[in-house]
Amino acid sequence: LNPDHMIYANVATGFRGGGFNPRPSNLQSVVPFGPESQTSYELGVRSELLNRRVRWNNTVYFSDYKDIQLSGRITSITPGGAFPVTVVTNAAKARIYGVESELQADVTDWFSLTGAGSYTKFKYDDLGVAAALSATSGPTLNSTQRYTPEWKFNLGALTTLPVLQSLGKVTLSADYSHQTA
Secondary structure, rough: OOOOEEEEEEEEEEEEEEEEEOOOOOOOOOOOOOOOOEEEEEHHHHHHEOOEEEEEEEEEEEEEEEOOOOEEEEOOOOOOOOOOOEEEOOOOOOEEEEEEEEEEEEEEOOEEEEEEEEEEEEEEEEEEHHHHHHOOOOOOOOOOOOOOOEEEEEEEEEEEEEEEOOOOOEEEEEEEEEEOO
């Protein structure tokens, strides 16, 4: 838009290859699973304000996640089998969407503040063949994804103080962060 404000858009794709159960305990658990794929869309604004003493970045994002690889314990994959096995299978689909904001302010030449917050929603749309795993240890449509906190926040302060001209400077910082489970 101008030297202090930028708007951008990004589309990216990625995948993780398929394979066979990595730790088969018996012949029943040697089953193939397919690749998973993801298409991500991102729209953001980058701004510098007050003679570039304040930087404020905002982003919204959406991802279409297909054929997610999940492991779960089932009684048997063969009719009449009773030996429980862990298998990897592909779930059908999930959506990930959210927003994040970051702020950095150089309050003075020796003191600055930072802060950031984000909201991320991971939602299974359909479990496909992985729905059979939900009866034992697999996900359900209401499950949350591990390592994907819904809310994240952090705050920080930094100060740089001169000690003696010949010794240099002392930098002190304090940070706080929180995320939901």
